[in-house]
Amino acid sequence: MNCRQVVELMTDYLEGALSPAERARFEEHIAGCDGCRAYLQQLRTTRRVLGRLADEPVPAEVERDLLEAFRSWRSSR
Amino acid sequence: MWRQGPQSWDNLPESKVLGDETLQHVRAAIDALPAKQREVILLRDVAGFDAGEVSSLLGISAANERVRLHRARATVRRNLEDYLK
Numbered sequence: 001m002n003c004r005q006v007v008e009l010m011t012d013y014l015e016g017a018l019s020p021a022e023r024a025r026f027e028e029h030i031a032g033c034d035g036c037r038a039y040l041q042q043l044r045t046t047r048r049v050l051g052r053l054a055d056e057p058v059p060a061e062v063e064r065d066l067l068e069a070f071r072s073w074r075s076s077r
Numbered sequence: 078m079w080r081q082g083p084q085s086w087d088n089l090p091e092s093k094v095l096g097d098e099t100l101q102h103v104r105a106a107i108d109a110l111p112a113k114q115r116e117v118i119l120l121r122d123v124a125g126f127d128a129g130e131v132s133s134l135l136g137i138s139a140a141n142e143r144v145r146l147h148r149a150r151a152t153v154r155r156n157l158e159d160y161l162k
Contacts, residue, residue, distance in 0.1 A: 002078060003078030003079060004078050007078075008147075010147070011143050011146055011147035011150060012143055012147075015128055015143055015146070017139070017143060034082055035078070035079035035082030035083060036079075038082055038083040038084065038085050039082075039083045039154075041085065041086070041087065042083055042086055042154050042157070042158065043150060043154055045086050045094060045157075046150055046153050046154045046157055047122055047150070048094075048095070049094065049095060049099060049100065049103055049153075049157065050103065050118065050122035050123050050153065051122065051123065051125065052095055052100060053100060053103060053104060053107075053123045054123050054124060054125065061108065062107070062108065062115065062119060065112055065115060065116055065119075066116065066119065066120075069116050069134065069135055070134070072136070076136055
């Protein structure tokens with residue numbers, strides 16, 4: 001697994017969606033690669049920052065998107 | 078692959094990483110995302126729904142949900158990198 005492939009799999013890794021074999025190869029690469037390890041850590045921090053936004057008011061446009069998504073979800077039931 | 082590897086943010090003060098200005102930057106980055114990516118990152122990472130809840134709410138596959146999430150997180154990460162350096 002090279003760096004590019006590892007970066008592409010980072011969300012699958014963080015979301016627990018890799019197979020055990022892929023996960024092992026991913027972790028093996030990360031253990032030996034400072035750049036990928038730093039990138040993964042940045043993604044974890046990014047998630048932490050995103051979680052803080054929950055305390056903030058939702059922008060109007062975003063609220064509209066969510067309502068629209070919710071309506072189309074309900075109408076598909 | 079890394080011509081210049083990502084910098085560690087671990088030594089930055091929490092007050093910077095989670096500060097109001099940082100949050101404003103991140104919010105602007107989310108607002109600028111394509112709508113399909115924005116919905117997913119808001120539901121999953123901001124509102125904190127489970128991945129399975131997000132994909133069923135939006136009527137998309139789990140794999141598609143992760144693709145959108147991956148792109149959205151990558152963009153927000155890049156935006157944070159520009160801001161925090």
